[in-house]
Amino acid sequence: MEDCIFCRIVRGEIPSDKVYEDDRVLAFRDIEPQAPIHVLLVPKTHYASIMDIDSDTFGYMQTITRKLASELGIAEKGFRVVINTGEDGQQSVKHLHFHILGGRSMQWPPG
Numbered sequence: 304m305e306d307c308i309f310c311r312i313v314r315g316e317i318p319s320d321k322v323y324e325d326d327r328v329l330a331f332r333d334i335e336p337q338a339p340i341h342v343l344l345v346p347k348t349h350y351a352s353i354m355d356i357d358s359d360t361f362g363y364m365q366t367i368t369r370k371l372a373s374e375l376g377i378a379e380k381g382f383r384v385v386i387n388t389g390e391d392g393q394q395s396v397k398h399l400h401f402h403i404l405g406g407r408s409m410q411w412p413p414g
């Protein structure tokens with residue numbers, strides 16, 4: 304059993320503000336939101352990063368991202384999906400997650 308903060312959220316050991324859950328993934332609101340909508344989507348199985356996950360699970364996360372964007376009301380105006388990876392990518396939690404950000408106009412380039 305992984306002693307990882309997102310694994311613990313998946314197991315319900317740490318409470319989270321859930322927006323979607325099924326047998327493969329969990330989506331919950333980021334504790335430090337960077338936009339009016341800031342949801343984290345995680346696979347229930349622990350994968351450290353995009354370098355480790357299989358394409359089927361990754362593809363499923365894309366399907367759920369599309370569904371969540373519609374349900375959260377950000378599909379029409381647009382949104383951003385961020386996957387921070389590794390040290391230079393500023394990944395702080397080593398359990399793959401999509402940041403789904405929306406509800407405001409985003410900046411580019413990222414800092």
Ligand code: 5GP
Binds near residue numbers: 317
């Ligand atoms: P990373 O920096 O790894 O791309 O993103 C990790 C994200 O997880 C951060 O945006 C941070 O605010 C969020 N986070 C860290 N711990 C918790 C937690 O216990 N609950 C929730 N909801 N979000 C968390």
Ligand code: ZN
Binds near residue numbers: 348
């Ligand atoms: Zn984990």
